[in-house]
Amino acid sequence: MTATLGISASLxxxxxxxLVESPMVEIDRLSxxxxxxxxxxxxxxxxxxxxxxxxxxPSGCGKSTLLRCINRMxxxxxxxxxxGAVRIGGADVYDAAVDVTELRKRVGMVFQKSNxxxxxxxxxxxxxxxxxxxxxxGVRGKTDLEAIVERSLRGAALWDEVQDRLGESALGLSGGxxxxxxxxxxxxxxxxxxxxxxxCSALDPIATARIEELMLELKASYTIVIVTHNxxxxxxxxxxxxxxLLGDLVEFGVTRQLFTNPGDQxxxxxxxxxxx
Amino acid sequence: MQIWPGxxxxxxxxxxxxxxxxxxxxxxxxxxxxxxxxxxGLGFFWPRDVVRLxxxxxxxVTGQIVDREAVPGRAGEHRxxxxxANRDLYGADFQWVDESAVKGRATPAEAAVIERTEWGLLxxxxxxxxxxxxxxxGAEGATQELLxxxxxxxxxxxxxxxxxxxxxxxxxAAQEAIRLRLKGLERRGVTSGTEVDGLAREATALQAGxxxxxxxLAELRKGQTAxxxxxxxGGNQKWLLVTQVLDVYFPNRMGVATKTAHYxxxxxxxxxxxxxxxxxxxxxxxxxxxxxxxxxxxxxxVTPLGVLAAFYLREYARQGPFVSAVRIAVNNLAGVPSIVFxxxxxxxFIYIVGGAIDRTFYADALPTPTWGTGGILWASLTLALLxxxxxxxxxxxGLAAIxxxxxxASLALSATKLETTLRVVLPAVMPSILxxxxxxxxxxxxxxxxxxxTGVVKLAPSLPVDGTWPFLHFDRKFMHLGFHIYDVGxxxxxxxxxxxxVFATTLLLLVIVIALNLFAIGLRNRLRRAYATSxx
Numbered sequence: 067m068t069a070t071l072g073i074s075a076s077l078x079x080x081x082x083x084x085l086v087e088s089p090m091v092e093i094d095r096l097s098x099x100x101x102x103x104x105x106x107x108x109x110x111x112x113x114x115x116x117x118x119x120x121x122x123x124p125s126g127c128g129k130s131t132l133l134r135c136i137n138r139m140x141x142x143x144x145x146x147x148x149x150g151a152v153r154i155g156g157a158d159v160y161d162a163a164v165d166v167t168e169l170r171k172r173v174g175m176v177f178q179k180s181n182x183x184x185x186x187x188x189x190x191x192x193x194x195x196x197x198x199x200x201x202x203x204g205v206r207g208k209t210d211l212e213a214i215v216e217r218s219l220r221g222a223a224l225w226d227e228v229q230d231r232l233g234e235s236a237l238g239l240s241g242g243x244x245x246x247x248x249x250x251x252x253x254x255x256x257x258x259x260x261x262x263x264x265x266c267s268a269l270d271p272i273a274t275a276r277i278e279e280l281m282l283e284l285k286a287s288y289t290i291v292i293v294t295h296n297x298x299x300x301x302x303x304x305x306x307x308x309x310x311l312l313g314d315l316v317e318f319g320v321t322r323q324l325f326t327n328p329g330d331q332x333x334x335x336x337x338x339x340x341x342x
Numbered sequence: 343m344q345i346w347p348g349x350x351x352x353x354x355x356x357x358x359x360x361x362x363x364x365x366x367x368x369x370x371x372x373x374x375x376x377x378x379x380x381x382x383g384l385g386f387f388w389p390r391d392v393v394r395l396x397x398x399x400x401x402x403v404t405g406q407i408v409d410r411e412a413v414p415g416r417a418g419e420h421r422x423x424x425x426x427a428n429r430d431l432y433g434a435d436f437q438w439v440d441e442s443a444v445k446g447r448a449t450p451a452e453a454a455v456i457e458r459t460e461w462g463l464l465x466x467x468x469x470x471x472x473x474x475x476x477x478x479x480g481a482e483g484a485t486q487e488l489l490x491x492x493x494x495x496x497x498x499x500x501x502x503x504x505x506x507x508x509x510x511x512x513x514x515a516a517q518e519a520i521r522l523r524l525k526g527l528e529r530r531g532v533t534s535g536t537e538v539d540g541l542a543r544e545a546t547a548l549q550a551g552x553x554x555x556x557x558x559l560a561e562l563r564k565g566q567t568a569x570x571x572x573x574x575x576g577g578n579q580k581w582l583l584v585t586q587v588l589d590v591y592f593p594n595r596m597g598v599a600t601k602t603a604h605y606x607x608x609x610x611x612x613x614x615x616x617x618x619x620x621x622x623x624x625x626x627x628x629x630x631x632x633x634x635x636x637x638x639x640x641x642x643x644v645t646p647l648g649v650l651a652a653f654y655l656r657e658y659a660r661q662g663p664f665v666s667a668v669r670i671a672v673n674n675l676a677g678v679p680s681i682v683f684x685x686x687x688x689x690x691f692i693y694i695v696g697g698a699i700d701r702t703f704y705a706d707a708l709p710t711p712t713w714g715t716g717g718i719l720w721a722s723l724t725l726a727l728l729x730x731x732x733x734x735x736x737x738x739x740g741l742a743a744i745x746x747x748x749x750x751a752s753l754a755l756s757a758t759k760l761e762t763t764l765r766v767v768l769p770a771v772m773p774s775i776l777x778x779x780x781x782x783x784x785x786x787x788x789x790x791x792x793x794x795x796t797g798v799v800k801l802a803p804s805l806p807v808d809g810t811w812p813f814l815h816f817d818r819k820f821m822h823l824g825f826h827i828y829d830v831g832x833x834x835x836x837x838x839x840x841x842x843x844v845f846a847t848t849l850l851l852l853v854i855v856i857a858l859n860l861f862a863i864g865l866r867n868r869l870r871r872a873y874a875t876s877x878x
Contacts, residue, residue: 137754139750139753139754142750142753144660167756167757167758168756169756170753170755170756171756174754174755175750177747177750177751177754181745181748181750181751182751183748183751183752183766184748184769184770184872193752193755193765194756194757197755197756197761197765198756248751251751251755252754252755255755
């Protein structure tokens with residue numbers, strides 16, 4: 067598919083060359099209100115398939131809210147109202163007919179604070195597959211589940227560290243390991259899209275580097291959307307970057323271009339550290 | 343420069359002393375209470391020496407010294423309280439003796455303490471054993487002969503009790519069932535026919551069986567002719583049926599080891615036997631059983647109710663003024679006097695619910711109520727109502743403490759809210775639920791007031807669990823340790839003699855409450871380790 071992404075040229079005319087890619091998620095004139103307060107204003111953009119897309123911006127700019135619109139995690143909050151559309155594979159996720167659990171199977175999520183369940187490492191990874199009834203095929207069901215867990219842990223580069231203690235509590239892992247476990251847990255249900263909400267903000271630099279490496283590996287199989295405070299991180303791992311400010315998507319484009327040659331004065335001010 | 347008191351105050355030292363002092367006072371009060379109960383409760387079973395006091399006026403007082411106090415109004419003088427027992431001979435169990443009047447003390451080796459089935463202890467000397475009018479053993483061999491006959495007497499007593507309790511009880515139950523079925527047929531207008539005839543035949547057969555047992559009982563009772571002569575102070579003497587003798591011992595001949603063994607057997611009797619003599623003697627097993635069963639049923643009822651209510655309040659209800667009002671109301675419910683719950687239990691559970699059950703399913707038995715009267719189920723339900731706020735509050739606090747991230751993680755893995763609640767939230771909130779249950783059990787085990795009107799009785803003829811179908815009899819009245827304390831301590835005909843029983847029963851109740859709590863705490867700690875949420 068070579069459809070032009072739904073990004074208006076006015077945002078960054080110089081990014082056009084990079085945007086000739088197939089979109090995975092299309093966000094179309096999305097606005098979100100917490101009660102009467104508008105948190106997102108008329109956002110239109112597309113997330114390209116098998117790429118890492120980063121959202122940057124100062125605190126409270128709405129980047130996490132935008133991320134959570136993609137798997138409808140904002141539904142959990144009372145008094146939230148959404149207009150516009152988020153399309154995955156052409157279907158609007160806000161359509162009344164959409165099964166939210168089905169959506170969340172396709173769109174996995176990793177949170178800011180690692181949040182493993184107080185269960186064993188194995189059970190953490192197996193949680194999603196069990197919910198979805200995966201690995202329940204006849205007498206070999208257990209073995210299938212084991213295969214899924216191993217594949218997911220390998221995918222999150224955690225297998226070598228934990229293969230001898232799958233039965234132990236996940237809470238005994240280090241912070242970085244816990245976050246990779248959360249990634250393994252998210253990819254165990256084989257989603258198309260992986261949302262990451264500041265996944266490294268609570269980690270030390272070494273653990274951060276490992277997660278970043280992992281993201282580069284994962285993008286071969288998954289479309290990744292990441293929210294980050296850390297502009298170096300966005301520059302290192304992402305292919306595309308969107309800059310949000312006070313609920314507006316100020317600029318969206320190829321990462322290198324956005325950082326080296328921003329099209330908007332506000333973007334330049336932010337990435338050069340003049341505010342934020 | 344700062345003045346001295348200000349500097350000391352600001353150093354914090356006085357406040358530390360103040361807090362420490364408050365704790366010390368609290369510990370002292372609790373420790374004193376428990377110590378008092380321990381000393382009085384455990385001392386009860388120790389076989390004390392029998393002392394023979396010769397008084398100035400020539401009288402002799404034989405008994406166990408149980409207390410000593412200053413004589414009011416006469417400085418420096420003391421008097422002692424002697425348990426002389428032999429209520430049937432002297433009219434009172436206890437006698438006060440001024441120490442100044444005591445001319446001599448002796449501990450005669452032949453002084454025997456006899457426990458018997460009625461009239462309390464008998465203290466005296468064993469003189470003779472007869473069978474009917476025939477002398478069996480004189481002064482020399484009387485004790486040996488009595489001890490020889492005791493096992494047979496015990497066997498006889500047990501057989502009589504078995505026939506009276508189990509065999510005749512079964513016939514009574516069967517007869518009652520037939521009577522109800524006949525009454526039911528009569529209500530439907532059937533007064534003759536094969537069914538009625540069959541029931542009548544059954545009734546006749548039962549009556550014959552009853553006569554059989556009656557004959558056997560009369561035979562057994564007629565065989566009880568052996569008597570023992572015991573002499574006491576002031577020339578009193580007592581011919582006692584050997585079958586009435588439960589135990590004989592000679593405290594003045596016993597060493598510490600023998601006394602300890604006797605102590606242990608008395609303690610065992612206390613926790614394993616049924617009460618005798620309007621609860622002032624014997625054991626408290628039915629009360630232990632009733633207490634534990636009550637608390638267990640209460641826990642089984644209150645936990646699901648409280649947990650589900652808390653889940654709705656915290657997980658599903660839209661937080662707002664109404665939910666806040668409900669929460670405040672629930673919290674205040676915990677402060678309502680327990681007797682109010684008791685009255686509600688009587689009015690609602692017994693009269694309305696029980697009455698409806700009786701009218702619907704037990705109409706034949708009316709006007710005798712089956713469920714429309716106090717019983718262990720109604721008492722448990724009343725206590726469950728009383729303790730449900732505790733469980734709700736504890737569970738709610740536990741739910742509020744579960745990190746949001748854990749729920750989000752589950753939801754993001756495409757679990758539904760129900761799956762999240764059951765697989766993630768419920769296990770994580772388990773320790774809090776158990777905390778609530780521990781508090782609820784502690785409160786329920788100590789309640790007496792609501793039970794007194796919802797099913798506790800002074801003496802229950804049978805346990806709520808037995809061998810007759812359907813084995814668990816939730817409609818039965820039951821005994822309870824808390825009520826037992828009140829009954830023995832304040833409603834007993836012989837309060838002085840029963841007082842040690844009160845302490846012993848109190849001690850037992852404390853032990854049971856602590857044991858139930860320890861069990862629940864152990865369970866909670868295991869769950870805490872399994873579901874530690876600190877790292878999330």
